[in-house]
Amino acid sequence: MGKPIGIFDSGLGGLTVARAVHAALPAENLVYLGDTARVPYGTRSAQTVIKYAIGCAERLLSFDIKLLVVACNTASGVALEALQERLDIPVVGVINPGARAGVAATRNRRIGVLATAGTVASGAYERAIRVENAAVQVFAQAAPLFVPLAEEGWTTGEVPRLAAQRYLQPLVEADIDTIVLGCTHYPLLFETIHDVAVELLGHDVAIVDSADATARALSALIDTGPAEDRGPGELRVLVTDLPGQFGASASRFLGKPVEGLDIRAIDL
Amino acid sequence: MGKPIGIFDSGLGGLTVARAVHAALPAENLVYLGDTARVPYGTRSAQTVIKYAIGCAERLLSFDIKLLVVACNTASGVALEALQERLDIPVVGVINPGARAGVAATRNRRIGVLATAGTVASGAYERAIRVENAAVQVFAQAAPLFVPLAEEGWTTGEVPRLAAQRYLQPLVEADIDTIVLGCTHYPLLFETIHDVAVELLGHDVAIVDSADATARALSALIDTGPAEDRGPGELRVLVTDLPGQFGASASRFLGKPVEGLDIRAIDL
Numbered sequence: 437m438g439k440p441i442g443i444f445d446s447g448l449g450g451l452t453v454a455r456a457v458h459a460a461l462p463a464e465n466l467v468y469l470g471d472t473a474r475v476p477y478g479t480r481s482a483q484t485v486i487k488y489a490i491g492c493a494e495r496l497l498s499f500d501i502k503l504l505v506v507a508c509n510t511a512s513g514v515a516l517e518a519l520q521e522r523l524d525i526p527v528v529g530v531i532n533p534g535a536r537a538g539v540a541a542t543r544n545r546r547i548g549v550l551a552t553a554g555t556v557a558s559g560a561y562e563r564a565i566r567v568e569n570a571a572v573q574v575f576a577q578a579a580p581l582f583v584p585l586a587e588e589g590w591t592t593g594e595v596p597r598l599a600a601q602r603y604l605q606p607l608v609e610a611d612i613d614t615i616v617l618g619c620t621h622y623p624l625l626f627e628t629i630h631d632v633a634v635e636l637l638g639h640d641v642a643i644v645d646s647a648d649a650t651a652r653a654l655s656a657l658i659d660t661g662p663a664e665d666r667g668p669g670e671l672r673v674l675v676t677d678l679p680g681q682f683g684a685s686a687s688r689f690l691g692k693p694v695e696g697l698d699i700r701a702i703d704l
Numbered sequence: 705m706g707k708p709i710g711i712f713d714s715g716l717g718g719l720t721v722a723r724a725v726h727a728a729l730p731a732e733n734l735v736y737l738g739d740t741a742r743v744p745y746g747t748r749s750a751q752t753v754i755k756y757a758i759g760c761a762e763r764l765l766s767f768d769i770k771l772l773v774v775a776c777n778t779a780s781g782v783a784l785e786a787l788q789e790r791l792d793i794p795v796v797g798v799i800n801p802g803a804r805a806g807v808a809a810t811r812n813r814r815i816g817v818l819a820t821a822g823t824v825a826s827g828a829y830e831r832a833i834r835v836e837n838a839a840v841q842v843f844a845q846a847a848p849l850f851v852p853l854a855e856e857g858w859t860t861g862e863v864p865r866l867a868a869q870r871y872l873q874p875l876v877e878a879d880i881d882t883i884v885l886g887c888t889h890y891p892l893l894f895e896t897i898h899d900v901a902v903e904l905l906g907h908d909v910a911i912v913d914s915a916d917a918t919a920r921a922l923s924a925l926i927d928t929g930p931a932e933d934r935g936p937g938e939l940r941v942l943v944t945d946l947p948g949q950f951g952a953s954a955s956r957f958l959g960k961p962v963e964g965l966d967i968r969a970i971d972l
Binding site for chain 2: 472473474475479480481484580581583584585587588590594595598599602677678
């Protein structure tokens with residue numbers, strides 16, 4: 437058995453990343469840590485997020501992981517360097533792959549980023565996109581309502597449409613042609629965001645899902661050998677708190693029922 | 705100077721309670737602790753909430769408080785007894801006063817409760833209302849979108865109206881005549897909730913704000929003496945993390961600017 441890939445997030449939203457990684461690298465074993473006792477990170481100071489991220493990473497190291505994926509945008513934005521300095525294994529965040537995919541997709545060099553207030557305030561996507569191509573302009577917009585809408589499964593209909601209209605309006609005025617989804621929850625609202633953006637812009641728009649972009653970045657990093665030589669990879673889930681609605685919420689992000697999953701509550 | 709009243713909440717929403725207590729008891733000094741590093745409590749297990757609540761209470765005891773108000777509905781629901789057993793001072797939660805005010809207001813003995821998913825799952829309002837009057841029926845409804853709407857200040861217009869319609873529909877079908885706002889954030893949406901409820905019900909409805917009900921309960925507990933003998937009470941604010949948008953969010957809940965407030969970040 438190969439060493440597993442470690443993935444951590446502030447909560448369950450990062451299961452969208454685990455799902456994308458499993459789809460891209462089906463033979464890999466995954467250990468997912470959701471810091472559900474301290475979710476969300478987006479409202480916390482950088483110092484606090486770094487402390488939490490190191491705690492999550494250290495716990496995952498005890499599973500002898502060969503690579504760490506920081507599925508949380510907030511932690512990717514403020515704690516990636518601290519983790520890379522501290523750990524001897526590769527550490528991959530979701531922001532750089534998302535930024536790279538956004539730069540590859542834009543034609544008019546104007547990219548919109550939808551993210552939590554914390555990620556927007558951090559300027560992390562602006563910095564990452566500037567590194568890729570300094571000529572690209574970035575317009576970041578906080579979309580706080582998208583998180584509870586995704587968690588409730590309220591992803592279509594009038595309310596998500598009106599919320600999307602409100603959050604997309606400044607991006608449309610900035611004439612973007614590409615939108616990067618900078619929060620693990622937002623892929624659940626992909627269709628609504630896409631449809632509203634097309635309506636408001638009057639032309640098609642590229643939507644970049646950071647989870648998919650990160651999974652593709654991993655494929656390039658990992659030499660898996662012929663997949664047919666190995667059994668299907670397994671997913672283990674660790675959570676720091678097990679709330680009542682865990683199953684419904686987790687299965688929404690994972691895109692399948694959680695029955696049969698190896699789920700364990702741990703203390704950090 | 706009299707000893708202060710201690711108030712704690714998982715975050716800043718409890719400032720609506722501090723505001724109501726200050727309005728009811730203007731000569732009292734208040735020490736508010738917002739556990740912003742670990743907000744929200746509503747998604748956490750009872751065991752975790754009790755641990756956090758004891759931590760908050762112990763910190764406030766170091767300010768020689770004469771009474772503790774648990775402004776957080778989640779903590780009031782699961783940790784009140786643990787705190788009352790542990791502390792030598794009176795401990796008042798927001799649920800019992802809210803339940804009592806709801807029972808006093810209802811005519812048809814059918815009360816709706818709007819709260820977070822965690823508070824609804826705990827059944828705390830049902831229990832508290834049953835103690836007051838076992839003949840009253842309670843219909844509890846989670847309204848998760850109200851929290852980010854209140855935090856964003858998006859309290860009027862189509863989206864809060866549609867969200868209110870969705871959450872109120874089951875309560876209207878249950879023919880309630882009274883609604884208890886069981887989350888510190890919801891008073892900011894008071895008007896929208898009231899207007900939509902009246903439209904859907906076709907008659908007036910009593911809306912009970914637990915913050916006001918709690919402040920009135922305190923007035924009965926505390927013998928302040930003639931207020932004119934003392935200066936105006938002061939509010940000190942402690943937070944366990946100081947996020948970027950602290951000022952805007954805090955002033956929304958407090959109903960006034962935070963400039964001039966004594967705000968300190970502490971570690972718990």
